[in-house]
Amino acid sequence: xxxxxxxxxxxxxxxxxxxxxxxxxxxxxxxxxxxxxxxxxxxxxxxxxxxxxxxxxxxxxxxxxxxxxxxxxxxxxxxxxxxxxxxxxxxxxxxxxxxxxxxxxxxxxxxxxxxxxxxxxxxxxxxxxxxxxxxxxxxxxxxxxxxxxxxxxxxxxxxxxxxxxxxxxxxxxxxxxxxxxxxxxxxxxxxxxxxxxxxxxxxxxxxxxxxxxxxxxxxx
Amino acid sequence: xxxxxxxxxxxxxxxxxxxxxxxxxxxxxxxxxxxxxxxxxxxxxxxxxxxxxxxxxxxxxxxxxxxxxxxxxxxxxxxxxxxxxxxxxxxxxxxxxxxxxxxxxxxxxxxxxxxxxxxxxxxxxxxxxxxxxxxxxxxxxxxxxxxxxxxxxxxxxxxxxxxxxxxxxxxxxxxxxxxxxxxxxxxxxxxxxxxxxxxxxxxxxxxxxxxxxxxxxxxxxxxxxxxxxxxxxxxxxxxxxxxxxxxxxxxxxxxxxxxxxxxxxxxxxxxxxxxxxxxxxxxxxxxxxxxxxxxxxxxxxxxxxxxxxxx
Numbered sequence: 001x002x003x004x005x006x007x008x009x010x011x012x013x014x015x016x017x018x019x020x021x022x023x024x025x026x027x028x029x030x031x032x033x034x035x036x037x038x039x040x041x042x043x044x045x046x047x048x049x050x051x052x053x054x055x056x057x058x059x060x061x062x063x064x065x066x067x068x069x070x071x072x073x074x075x076x077x078x079x080x081x082x083x084x085x086x087x088x089x090x091x092x093x094x095x096x097x098x099x100x101x102x103x104x105x106x107x108x109x110x111x112x113x114x115x116x117x118x119x120x121x122x123x124x125x126x127x128x129x130x131x132x133x134x135x136x137x138x139x140x141x142x143x144x145x146x147x148x149x150x151x152x153x154x155x156x157x158x159x160x161x162x163x164x165x166x167x168x169x170x171x172x173x174x175x176x177x178x179x180x181x182x183x184x185x186x187x188x189x190x191x192x193x194x195x196x197x198x199x200x201x202x203x204x205x206x207x208x209x210x211x212x213x214x215x216x217x218x219x220x
Numbered sequence: 221x222x223x224x225x226x227x228x229x230x231x232x233x234x235x236x237x238x239x240x241x242x243x244x245x246x247x248x249x250x251x252x253x254x255x256x257x258x259x260x261x262x263x264x265x266x267x268x269x270x271x272x273x274x275x276x277x278x279x280x281x282x283x284x285x286x287x288x289x290x291x292x293x294x295x296x297x298x299x300x301x302x303x304x305x306x307x308x309x310x311x312x313x314x315x316x317x318x319x320x321x322x323x324x325x326x327x328x329x330x331x332x333x334x335x336x337x338x339x340x341x342x343x344x345x346x347x348x349x350x351x352x353x354x355x356x357x358x359x360x361x362x363x364x365x366x367x368x369x370x371x372x373x374x375x376x377x378x379x380x381x382x383x384x385x386x387x388x389x390x391x392x393x394x395x396x397x398x399x400x401x402x403x404x405x406x407x408x409x410x411x412x413x414x415x416x417x418x419x420x421x422x423x424x425x426x427x428x429x430x431x432x433x434x435x436x437x438x439x440x441x442x443x444x445x446x447x448x449x450x451x452x453x454x455x456x457x458x459x460x461x462x463x464x465x466x467x468x469x470x471x472x473x474x475x476x477x478x479x480x481x482x483x484x485x486x487x488x489x490x491x492x493x494x495x496x497x498x499x500x501x502x503x504x505x506x507x508x509x510x511x512x513x514x515x516x517x518x519x520x521x522x523x524x525x526x527x528x529x530x531x
Contacts, residue, residue, distance in 0.1 A: 029299070031499055171309045178315040179295070181303040181498050181506075215493075 009069045009095060016093040017068055021061035024054070028169060028182035032062035035212065036188030037159050041066055043123055044157045047146055048184075049139050049209060050127035051167035054177065056096075058163055059125055062184045072097045072117060073125040077108075101130065111148050118153050128205070134172050139210050142202040150192050150201075160187040160205065162212035185212040221398045224459045225279060228404055232272050239265045257422075263503025271501070271510070275407065279400060283331075286403060287385045291327040295319065296507035297377035297515075300497040304488070305369035310359035314350055314370060322346060322374055326382050333389035342379040347371060376515055377508070383518040390522075392461050392529045401459040402525065405467075406474065409453045410517045411510075413475035414482070416452075417445025434486035437479075446475045461529055470524060474517040481516025485509075 009017065024030050032039075048059055056073035063071060077098040080090035090096045097117055099110035106112075114124060126149075128142040150158055162185040170177045190205050210216075243262045250258055278285035302315060322342065329338040351367040387402040421441025429437040453471020457464040485508060489497065498506025508515075 029498065029500060165303065167309075168307055171312055174312055176316055176320075178302070178312060179299045179319055181299060 010092070012093060013095045014069070017060060017095075020057045021068075024057050024061040027177050027179045028058065028165070030058050030061050030182050030184065033183050033185045033214070035185050037157075037186050039064055039067065041070075042157055043118065043121060043155070044071075044159050045118075045123065045146070045149060046071070046125045046159050046161050046186075047128050047205070047209065048125065048161040048163050049133065050129050050131070051133050051163075052170040052172065053132075054170045055127070055163050055166050056094075056125050058166060058182055059161055059184055062186075067123065070121065071123040071125060074099055074110075074114060074127070076101060076131075078102065097124070111145065111152070114145070114149055115152055118149070118156055123156075124149075128202075132172055133167075138213065138216065139206060142206050144198060144202065146205060147192065147198045147201050154192065157189045158191065158205070159189055160209040160212055161185065162187070162209060162214075164214060183214065185214060187212045221401065224398075224401055225404070228408065228456075228459065229276060232408075236265065236269055236272060239268070260503050267501050267503050279404070282400065283385075283388055286388065286400070287327055287331055290381055290385045291323060293507060293511060294323050294327075294378045294381045296498075296500060297381060297511055298323065298373055300500075300506045300508045301373040301377050302369075304492045304494065304497070305373065306362060306365060307369075308359055308361065308366060310357040311354060311366060311370070313357075314353050317350075317353075318370065318374055318378075323378055326378050327385070330382050330386045330389065335389065338382070338386060342374050346374055350374075380515040380519050381511065383522040384514065386522055387525065390526055390530050392525065393531060395461040395529075398459075405453070405456055405460050406518065406521050407514065408456065409449055409471045410474055410478045410513050412452050413445050413449030413471075413478055414513050415445075416448045417441040417479070420444030420448070430483065433483055433490060437483065437486070442479060446472065446479065449475045461525075470521070473524065474521045475513075477520050478513030478517040481513045484516070485512035 046059060048055060056075075060068050060071060060073070073094065073096045075090055075094075075096040075098055077100040080086050080096065081098050081100075087098070090098060097113060099113055100108050101110070103109060114126075117124060126146060128146045129140040130143040130145075131140075133140050146158065150156070163182065164185070165180050165182045168178065169180050169182060187208060190208050192201050196204075243258070243265050247254055247258055247262060274289070278289040281288075298318060302318070307315060326338070326341060329341060350370050354363070354367055354370070384403055384406065387406070388399045390399060390402070392399070392402075417437075418441065420443075421436065421438045424440040424444065425438030427439045428435065429439055429442055450468045450472040453475075454464040454468040457467035460467055462470060485497070489495065496505030497508035500507050501510055504510050
């Protein structure tokens with residue numbers, strides 16, 4: 001996992017993203033709800049709830065073409081880096097950024113890798129729960145990455161995004177999606193308040209994301 | 221038949237053009253910013269242009285076009301219905317089967333005109349097998365609610381909707397090769413009744429029909445809409461095997477069913493705490509917001525024609 005250098009999308013990446021966005025629309029009729037923020041080519045970290053592999057496809061389907069070409073999902077290196085095929089799908093087709101959660105060597109430091117993406121002017125899609133949520137809880141506690149990134153690059157906007165229904169469309173362990181309508185609710189940017197502690201900030205970001213769920217009584 | 225369809229299309233274009241002109245005049249005269257009713261009216265009319273265009277294309281392709289169109293309408297309606305109801309992780313395979321097996325199979329039965337299986341496949345076989353599969357998964361939480369919702373979902377959005385293209389399979393003596401016009405008659409009368417109820421309701425609506433179910437349905441809208449749509453049915457009798465009086469009576473029955481369909485759909489939406497079924501059709505809401513009346517009207521229309529007009 002060496003130094004990344006990113007360009008805007010290759011032909012393969014553009015074709016993949018157009019194809020997947022079309023598929024996402026056919027299956028889920030996905031529609032963005034801008035509730036506190038608006039589409040913008042500003043540099044951003046979109047942070048979202050995570051229940052299925054389809055999550056980032058839905059989220060990027062809601063972005064316009066220009067944003068999509070500079071926005072990369074952060075994915076687990078242990079999983080997506082395992083074989084050459086998986087790595088090809090993750091990096092060459094989906095243009096994800098792979099990080100190792102159990103890193104040992106300094107050059108594998110996830111924060112450094114993500115910062116190098118941000119420093120090239122690109123945006124990230126981050127799932128701060130760290131893993132797909134398979135519990136009955138609507139949202140797991142956040143890992144620290146969001147806080148660390150924002151401390152290091154305070155000018156990057158943090159946009160909370162609630163992805164609705166994906167846990168029903170593609171439950172963990174299932175391969176075929178059930179067609180159900182999905183919406184992605186984009187909330188107002190969250191920023192670290194002056195002097196705010198790591199844990200307080202992460203809890204606040206967590207609560208902000210949870211509050212975007214348009215139908216909380218329906219989640220199970 | 222070409223001639224009849226041309227007359228219907230020209231008539232629809234005239235109505236839509238008039239509607240767009242009226243909406244433009246109303247919008248130009250109204251104080252700015254425009255009221256939400258006027259904005260919504262324009263959106264609705266624009267969506268009608270698209271829907272009429274799609275129907276016209278489907279008619280152009282005849283039996284193929286209409287069977288595929290209504291299969292897609294079933295798909296969109298089923299997706300909205302299932303999204304709204306409670307499902308559990310263990311329902312995954314039943315839900316996949318509803319989209320991947322029940323819709324294609326039901327429309328294949330329509331296509332092959334296998335009437336005997338067409339009428340019982342969902343109400344008998346799916347009715348018994350779907351809860352059996354759910355029980356085999358062993359998840360009993362909210363069991364009855366889940367299987368009831370699944371059953372309702374396929375009955376409403378697949379079984380009832382499939383009765384529209386099934387009209388093509390009826391043998392009406394003296395009407396051979398013109399069955400497409402039965403679909404045109406049903407859709408124009410039922411959707412026309414919805415539009416006329418909306419217009420009469422907006423212009424004269426005072427007395428709510430059922431305040432606990434739907435705030436927008438009024439007695440004035442209901443009576444004005446259904447009576448005028450029945451007259452519309454009589455006017456359209458030239459494209460049907462019916463006499464004008466028969467056409468008016470049939471139109472009256474199907475429009476009344478359509479009204480009840482809208483009422484039931486409103487009750488389900490209210491129970492689930494939403495205003496619209498979805499967001500597929502700008503200004504109207506979801507597919508089910510447009511098809512709820514057709515869903516209740518189609519099977520009744522099918523069986524009226526089958527009982528009284530076929531041999």
